[in-house]
Amino acid sequence: MRKLVFITGASSGIGQALAWRCYQAGYDLALVARRVHEMQQWAEAHRLDAARYRLYAADVADVPSIVAAGQACLAQQGLPDVVVANAGISIGMDTAQHEDLAVMARTFAVNNTGLAATFHPFIAPMRLRGSGRLVGVASVAGIRGLPGHGAYCASKAGVISYCESLRGELRGSGVRVVTLAPGYIKTPLTQQNRYPMPFLMPAPVFAERALKAIEAGVSYRVIPWQMGVAAKLLRLLPDALFDRLLAGRPRKHRVSSL
Structure with a gap:
């Protein structure tokens, strides 16, 4: 019997690349x-x-x-083996601009609450079955x-902390929580970035490495690994030095500048 993967944000970018790689690996898809x-095209x-x-x-x-989409999947295709909460948005903001507060609220709604809501329909049945990702x-x-x-x-820091919390809650249940932290991946989401993107990785290469991490049930994986090293080094920098390094760096487009 083939495995089933449920993927959000499957109409483009990372989600689409991962869907294709999973299909090649023999998974049925809930997109x-x-x-x-x-998606149909x-x-x-x-x-x-x-x-x-x-x-x-x-x-x-x-x-x-x-x-409702999760419940429809359960009714029509059964309980997935893997659920990937991939849907996300990335928009620049300036807190001094009142309209950008709405950008922040939308970002959290998609990247954080939306992630938890994606997992919600599947947690109880996965616990009952004793397996899942x-x-x-x-x-x-x-x-x-x-x-x-x-x-x-802030939203992606929230994803990391949320998944860490959920991993502890599901410890011993047979359900694994996997956190993937992509670096710069070549997708429509990154093509308008106006700053250097070191170690830029094609989406199919990311998908290959991501599926390996998912199937291995690792708790946390940065892809590509070089970005993990760079991020850890940045985390160790004193605040004053970190701030100087980023001074004058081009910023992500705001809604009004897209």
């Missing part, structure tokens, strides 16, 4: 995004077997919407705050 038409372009995938329309920022996609940006990236960095 979730707001843009179902784009992608599935047809890749000639996916219609018996091996289902598409679910949901906005992870809308809790009833993403919970809950995968939270964080970022190396969650390791240290970057100017102009306050909402994104």
Whole structure:
């Protein structure tokens, strides 16, 4: 019997690359995004077997919407072996600008509450079964705050801490919580960045390494590993030196500058 993976944010980028890699590895797919038409076009372009995938329309920022998608997956395809909470947004913000407070609220709604809501329908049945993988996609940006990236960095730090908390809650249940922290991955999300992106990795390469980490059940993995080393070194820097290093660094686009 084939395994089943449930992936949010599957219409592009990391989510789409991971969906394809999982399909190649023999998984059935439960794919979730707001843009179902784009997922359908992608599935047809890749000639996916219609018996091996289902598409679910949901906005992870809308809790009833993403919970309903999870419940529909349980009813139509059964309990997944792997749930990947991948959907996320990355927008620059300036706290001095009142309209950017709404950007922060939306970022947290998608990247944090949406992640927990994605896991919610599956935790109790996975506990009952005694197995499963809950995968939270964080970022190396969650390791240290970057100017102009306050909402994104804070949200991804929240993903890391949340998944660590959930891992402790599920200890001994047979359900593994895996935190993936991508560095710079070549996707539509990063193509408009206006600053250097060291160790930029193609999405298919990331997907290959991510699936290995998921199947191994590791608790935390930075991909690529070089970014993990760089992030740890930045974490060790005294605040004064860290601040000087980032002075004048180009910032992520705000909504008004996209």
